[in-house]
Amino acid sequence: MSVNLRIPGPTPLPDPVLKALSGQMINHRGPEFATLIAKLTEDLKKAFATTGDVVILTASGTGGLEAAVTNTISPGERCLVVSIGVFGDRVFDIAKTYGADPVKLSFLLGQAADPDKVRQALNADAKITTVFVTHNETSTGVTNDLGALAKVIKGEFGKTLVVDGISSIGSVPCPVDAWGLDVAVSGSQKGWMTPPGLAMVSVSKHGWDVIAKAKTPRFYFDLVKAKQSAEKGQTPWTPAVSVYYALDAGLKMMFAEGLEATHQRHARIGAHTRAMVKRMGFKLFAADERYASNTVTACHVPEGVTWKQVSERLRNDHQTVLAGGQGPLMGKIFRIGHLGWVNEKEIDQAGVALEKSLAAVGHSLGARSS
Amino acid sequence: MSVNLRIPGPTPLPDPVLKALSGQMINHRGPEFATLIAKLTEDLKKAFATTGDVVILTASGTGGLEAAVTNTISPGERCLVVSIGVFGDRVFDIAKTYGADPVKLSFLLGQAADPDKVRQALNADAKITTVFVTHNETSTGVTNDLGALAKVIKGEFGKTLVVDGISSIGSVPCPVDAWGLDVAVSGSQKGWMTPPGLAMVSVSKHGWDVIAKAKTPRFYFDLVKAKQSAEKGQTPWTPAVSVYYALDAGLKMMFAEGLEATHQRHARIGAHTRAMVKRMGFKLFAADERYASNTVTACHVPEGVTWKQVSERLRNDHQTVLAGGQGPLMGKIFRIGHLGWVNEKEIDQAGVALEKSLAAVGHSLGARSS
Numbered sequence: 145m146s147v148n149l150r151i152p153g154p155t156p157l158p159d160p161v162l163k164a165l166s167g168q169m170i171n172h173r174g175p176e177f178a179t180l181i182a183k184l185t186e187d188l189k190k191a192f193a194t195t196g197d198v199v200i201l202t203a204s205g206t207g208g209l210e211a212a213v214t215n216t217i218s219p220g221e222r223c224l225v226v227s228i229g230v231f232g233d234r235v236f237d238i239a240k241t242y243g244a245d246p247v248k249l250s251f252l253l254g255q256a257a258d259p260d261k262v263r264q265a266l267n268a269d270a271k272i273t274t275v276f277v278t279h280n281e282t283s284t285g286v287t288n289d290l291g292a293l294a295k296v297i298k299g300e301f302g303k304t305l306v307v308d309g310i311s312s313i314g315s316v317p318c319p320v321d322a323w324g325l326d327v328a329v330s331g332s333q334k335g336w337m338t339p340p341g342l343a344m345v346s347v348s349k350h351g352w353d354v355i356a357k358a359k360t361p362r363f364y365f366d367l368v369k370a371k372q373s374a375e376k377g378q379t380p381w382t383p384a385v386s387v388y389y390a391l392d393a394g395l396k397m398m399f400a401e402g403l404e405a406t407h408q409r410h411a412r413i414g415a416h417t418r419a420m421v422k423r424m425g426f427k428l429f430a431a432d433e434r435y436a437s438n439t440v441t442a443c444h445v446p447e448g449v450t451w452k453q454v455s456e457r458l459r460n461d462h463q464t465v466l467a468g469g470q471g472p473l474m475g476k477i478f479r480i481g482h483l484g485w486v487n488e489k490e491i492d493q494a495g496v497a498l499e500k501s502l503a504a505v506g507h508s509l510g511a512r513s514s
Numbered sequence: 515m516s517v518n519l520r521i522p523g524p525t526p527l528p529d530p531v532l533k534a535l536s537g538q539m540i541n542h543r544g545p546e547f548a549t550l551i552a553k554l555t556e557d558l559k560k561a562f563a564t565t566g567d568v569v570i571l572t573a574s575g576t577g578g579l580e581a582a583v584t585n586t587i588s589p590g591e592r593c594l595v596v597s598i599g600v601f602g603d604r605v606f607d608i609a610k611t612y613g614a615d616p617v618k619l620s621f622l623l624g625q626a627a628d629p630d631k632v633r634q635a636l637n638a639d640a641k642i643t644t645v646f647v648t649h650n651e652t653s654t655g656v657t658n659d660l661g662a663l664a665k666v667i668k669g670e671f672g673k674t675l676v677v678d679g680i681s682s683i684g685s686v687p688c689p690v691d692a693w694g695l696d697v698a699v700s701g702s703q704k705g706w707m708t709p710p711g712l713a714m715v716s717v718s719k720h721g722w723d724v725i726a727k728a729k730t731p732r733f734y735f736d737l738v739k740a741k742q743s744a745e746k747g748q749t750p751w752t753p754a755v756s757v758y759y760a761l762d763a764g765l766k767m768m769f770a771e772g773l774e775a776t777h778q779r780h781a782r783i784g785a786h787t788r789a790m791v792k793r794m795g796f797k798l799f800a801a802d803e804r805y806a807s808n809t810v811t812a813c814h815v816p817e818g819v820t821w822k823q824v825s826e827r828l829r830n831d832h833q834t835v836l837a838g839g840q841g842p843l844m845g846k847i848f849r850i851g852h853l854g855w856v857n858e859k860e861i862d863q864a865g866v867a868l869e870k871s872l873a874a875v876g877h878s879l880g881a882r883s884s
Binding site for chain 2: 146147149151153154155156157162163165166167168169170171172173174175202203204205206207210237238241242243331333339340341361362363364365380381382383384385386387390459465467
């Protein structure tokens with residue numbers, strides 16, 4: 145029996161991707177790689193819904209976030225980091241590490257960012273040049289209303305908008321151009337049905353103007369070098385070739401399904417998952433279900449239950465892997481990943497396994513109708 | 515007919531590695547990954563011949579070099595970069611980018627670094643704290659006598675020694691502890707029979723002391739975070755899981771052959787390649803054959819020959835891929851990679867293909883006995 149890996153990335157890989165991974169090496173400075181990177185770039189531009197640029201970095205998502213920060217901000221520069229969890233905090237830490245002057249606007253864990261509060265923060269401090277927003281916060285299972293936030297940040301204030309779209313782009317609508325995102329980051333191990341190892345970063349025309357002026361040092365993550373190399377069919381540094389093959393296979397499957405259909409499937413399975421856990425008696429961690437994520441569902445761990453014990457039962461008795469909470473939420477929530485290659489059946493199986501595992505540790509949920 | 519990929523990385527992958535690459539995803543925060551990273555770490559310590567630490571970063575070799583620089587040097591700090599080619603120059607550029615005060619000691623392309631000149635440079639400037647040395651310069655096919663250089667840098671001056679061993683460690687002897695290397699970097703796509711995507715970095719006890727004091731900002735490439743996470747069986751950021759699988763398979767093959775036998779095979783094939791190209795009438799680019807690399811052989815492009823034309827014939831008529839020159843050596847040299855999964859037969863086939871391709875572009879070598 146294969147494992148039901150239901151964490152918010154890495155995600156299970158479909159057969160065509162697994163097959164692509166075992167492709168033999170090629171010269172990363174030769175014509176085959178040039179063809180591959182050109183194709184991937186065009187496909188990613190469609191998936192990001194942008195006519196701007198998308199570059200691919202050999203790194204995990206956090207490397208993409210570091211690139212987004214160091215390429216857009218100068219030391220001492222005031223920026224606003226809107227944080228609704230671990231990954232928003234991480235962007236703040238990166239900005240702080242590189243000597244920027246970030247201000248953090250935090251929301252209670254489980255809540256989405258309130259556009260009014262963002263407006264107030266921008267009104268209160270004219271020195272802010274750039275705003276960092278997490279689209280989908282993987283640690284809490286909450287998706288910000290990025291369209292509404294962008295209207296304030298770009299529409300009303302004309303600030304530079306940099307977005308962590310690691311666990312959203314490709315899976316849920318995130319129209320980069322329509323919303324005016326200057327820099328947006330995704331990661332291969334999320335909705336793309338690809339292993340970890342690549343970060344994909346879109347940059348708008350305004351984004352490049354900002355990057356040209358930003359003085360934070362960067363070398364490996366220099367987005368200008370990445371763009372210039374891509375125009376010659378290369379990468380500045382040796383790329384993770386196997387993961388490029390996999391991304392190509394993953395994108396092929398996404399285009400075969402249709403990008404909009406992929407988004408709809410994620411919406412459908414998100415709703416299916418929420419209905420299931422509520423029916424089982426769990427309480428969603430998302431404070432307002434309208435902002436509950438369609439790529440990962442977080443639930444409160446019921447009182448009296450030790451998540452580690454449940455997790456071990458899930459793994460050992462049911463070959464099912466769910467994610468626990470991160471940082472301050474460790475032991476308090478658990479998370480079910482439903483992004484990438486996923487269907488209702490796998491969610492239902494995870495639900496059954498969860499119910500049995502809870503029973504095995506002596507806990508029965510007070511089931512209620514949803 | 516399969517392609518004879520004879521560039522100095524990525525290298526052809528043996529079947530067990532290709533098979534490992536198509537392994538299904540696992541939870542990178544779960545027990546299987548913890549077992550994997552612990553095993554890889556132990557194996558790499560043996561391959562680096564160190565009882566110190568080795569951490570694995572999801573990045574290409576240049577990411578490993580950036581980590582080596584930013585973790586060991588503070589802004590304004592004087593360091594010496596010994597450069598014998600493109601990759602030494604790259605370390606200088608990284609140090610400069612991050613605000614260090616690097617001094618470059620360059621040698622003519624094709625030459626190895628002269629320990630006496632390094633001694634003079636260190637005598638001339640007491641402010642130098644750290645010396646960066648390339649072990650094997652992939653761009654010129656020259657291997658420095660790192661043991662002799664280390665005797666000067668560590669033995670006589672007690673400086674911190676940071677080494678680019680990207681295309682040497684694993685393939686040729688580079689005993690990290692015996693030579694006293696404080697930080698040494700390798701890359702998965704070189705001798706390890708693994709695709710690109712991972713940089714492996716060893717750190718000595720003194721190295722950690724230096725890192726604790728170095729003030730250059732780093733986040734994604736923070737070696738302390740990497741070590742702390744590895745001790746918990748994890749990585750700070752999502753690792754390139756598939757490439758970890760491949761590295762495991764590659765290391766298994768290296769240990770089956772024996773590390774010393776692997777080094778001996780590289781020495782034997784290096785000598786075989788040099789004998790072959792000399793017999794064919796080529797002139798080695800290495801000024802002194804004693805320093806010619808056992809992982810990549812660089813030759814002068816004969817007068818009157820346009821390398822691009824030969825390269826196209828090689829590729830199109832003989833499914834053979836050799837590497838051209840980089841930077842100032844473009845069109846002037848070509849390079850034959852012979853590291854990782856390679857035997858004499860593949861070198862001989864490349865030689866035949868090269869001879870025929872030269873003939874096809876109207877050039878016959880004045881063959882001479884070696």
